[in-house]
Structure formats: C-alpha cells, structure tokens
Amino acid sequence: MGTLGLALAAAVSPASAADGIPITPTQLFNGYRHCSTDADHPSYQGAGDGLVVEGVPGVTDSAVSRLVGVRYELWPVTDPTRITTVTRDLSTPGFEAPATIASSALADGQTYAWRARTTVDEAASDWSAACYVTIDDVRPAHAPTVTSPNYPPDGWTEGGEPVQFRIGSNGVDDVEGFEFTWHRDLPVIGTDIGDHGVPQPVDPYSDTRYFIRADALGGSAALSLIPPSGSGVMTLSVRSLDRAYHGSAVTDYTFRVSSPAPTITPAVPDPEFGEPTGFTLRPDPALQAKSPIVGYSVETVGGRSDRTFDVAAEADGTAAVELTLDGIYGENVQVTSRSANGWVSAAASWGTTYDTTPTVVSTAYPENGSSGGGSVTGTFTFAPKVKDVVSYTYTFNDGGPEVTVPADADHTASVDWAPAAEGWYDLTVYATTRSGIQLAPYDYYFTVS
Incomplete structure (x- = not known):
C-alpha cells in the first residue's frame, strides 16, 4: 500500500480546498465486514493484528484529479473521551481508504465506536455516523458436541435415509453457529474485494453446504445430511464459530453405513464386442422401500469413449439402458441408484472381458x-x-x-x-x-x- 500511495502521489497533484468540498466517507467497513450503526448489535471482530477500518472518501468536484485524506476516530463506548485517531493520507476519492487501529488500543470484550471524515488540506467533511464493533480475540474454548439418533458411531447402519445430526455448543455461550464438512478440510471464511477496493462480505451461513446458524447464541443446531458416498466409513467434521468467526477445535463424528447396490442385468449373457446391448437396472428393494429410486448414474470404464451419464427410473424404480461395449480388452459398467430423498447407493459393477487379438x-x-x-x-x-x-x-x-x-x-x-x-x-x-x-x-x- 505504501508503494501504491507513492505512485498516486507522483501522478496526482495535491488537493486544495478550491478544488472541491470534502464529502463524508461512505462504504464503511471494519475487518472487511459491514459496519454496524446499531449500538445494541455491534459487529464482532478479532483484532490480534489490529482492526482495519475503512471508508470511501469523496469531494464535490469529481472532475478534478486530487488526493485527499481520511481521519478515523475510535473510542470505548463506556468512555467517549478516550479517543484513538488514525489517518490515511494521499487517498484517492472514490476508493476505499483503509487504516489500521493498533491492537494495543483495543481490549478483548470491549465495545468501541468509530467514525470517519474526509479531509482536504484544512477543510473537513462532516463525520460519518458511528460504527460499533466489539473486540473478540478468543476462540470458543470447547469443540462442539455431535450426535446422531439414526446413525450411531458403533457398528454398521443400513443406509437409505438422511443422517440426522444434533450439534451443540458444549457450554460455550458465544457460539453463533457451526461449520461442517465431509471432506476434513473446512472452508476458509474470507471476503472478496470488489471495484474501488470495496469489500464484498457474504454471510457464511447463507452457504448451507458448510454452515448452519445455532438456534440461539450458545445454542445448538439440527442437520439432515446425505453422505457423500453410499457405503463405508463416514466422518463429519464440525467446529463451532463465534460471532467474530473464530473457530473452535474440530469434532469428528465417524459412523459406518452399509448401502445395498442396484443390480445390472444384460439382455444376453455374453454381449458381443462392438454390438449394442440392452441392460436392465433394478433397485435394491430396501432402498426402494425407504425412498423411491428416481434415477441411476452409469459409468463405463475400459471402452473407447468412457463416459458417465444419468438415466431416469420408471415408477417401479427400474431403468433400461443400451450400451455398445468396445473395450479391446474388456469393459466394466458401474451403476449407482439415486433415491428421491437424495440418497446415492453403493456402486454395482458388471464387467466382461474380450480377446480381440487376431x-x-x-x-x-x-x-x-x-x-x-x-x-x-x-x-x-x-x-x-x-x-x-x-x-x-x-x-x-x-x-x-x-x-x-x-x-x-x-x-x-x-x-x-x-x-x-x-x-x-x-x-x-x-x-x-x-x-x-x-x-x-x-x-x-x-x-x-
């Protein structure tokens, strides 16, 4: 940023009051999250490396190239006389002008108000409305609790129905929600930066693939999930998130699923090489009874043009598909069924070998x-x-x-x-x-x- 500031200083003449009247900064953010102007509902931010505050300064005469300054003031809401001031000089109007309030000026658990104004030489805009932020530098002390009434951790459970999870805060009273994944590596919560340096924060809880909000602060959440595969050992990794998005230690919930595969039946016992052959796909009766089979995923392996495609099922759960087997050493067909509730079965496999040598x-x-x-x-x-x-x-x-x-x-x-x-x-x-x-x-x- 220092290099950018020097480059802008070389390219743009210093501003003067005659060039325009400074305008109160807009697009206020703290820690790359929207500022909250509601004192009763502050934004929660970690400030281990300081707190980044920013706004977009402006002037009335936008046609004149200039650099302006931005002044930020922050104070504890319990003591408005203890003001910390930081400035950002040589800022470009219309672009975010971030500044960092040192962590030494911020105390964990304390709520602060801050505001911003644009400066042009001796002139200054009105102050912005106050933004409120509570500093939270401590992550949740305990990993969440995870239980499932229909897929216990011991032994094998026949699949076909979504896994019902109950996730608890484990006594941590500032847990706002939970982050979960089947893939061990939990997603990182970040913020994209848009045009003119404006942050684009997104509520992570809007992504229901990985996040769920607790029913109350320090509360719990209910999840209904389909495992990523139809059978085998499954592990759901979960961590708690506080209001500053600090993550707790991770809890792994491991359970075992047995899931019957469909059957694959060719129209003739030994399909000829290169000849179109019909196959009938039939669901496992137990899966069909729990939730009707609505389709199949078919994958061919070993042929000239291996492919994966979907086939819709009939009302009775069966489906017909025609395949031309042209693997010069043989070919394998793998099929999974998909239930109306989203469950994907274990894969069935059918294969044949060919001797195509002369x-x-x-x-x-x-x-x-x-x-x-x-x-x-x-x-x-x-x-x-x-x-x-x-x-x-x-x-x-x-x-x-x-x-x-x-x-x-x-x-x-x-x-x-x-x-x-x-x-x-x-x-x-x-x-x-x-x-x-x-x-x-x-x-x-x-x-x-």
Missing part, C-alpha cells in the same frame, strides 16, 4: 517352433475373433516397416515373408474394424533355423 497361422513357421531357414518364404494367415474386421497391420522385429493389408471377404488376410537370416523372430499384428477401432495386438513368436 489368430495367426503359418505352416512354414509354426508358433513357438523352430523351422524353415534363411530365404525360405512362409505364409502367415490372419483371422479375426470379432466381427467386421477390415484390415490387419503387422511388423516383424527384423527392422522391416509396419504394413497394413486389407482383409478378404471372409475377414481374413495372408502375407508372405522370407527371413533374411536365422534366429528368433516376433511378428506383431493387430486388426482394425470398419468403425476404426484398432484392436488388441498379438505377438507370434518363432525361430528360423
């Missing part, structure tokens, strides 16, 4: 055998194990190029090859389908003697 046959050079000889030509015949093969690509480990040959009408192909010398050889070959799928390669080993 077969290779050679009379002159049988696989894993030793035969032939230098310059003896052998014929190698390639045949598919899946449908719609249109070509084969092969290479020998003798340094020759990779060669692609078209398949015949019966989807086979034959190539002739003569070795340059005796020794061990590896023929690598793979097939390609009409749709462009490059299938799994096969290594055919033999020895030329």
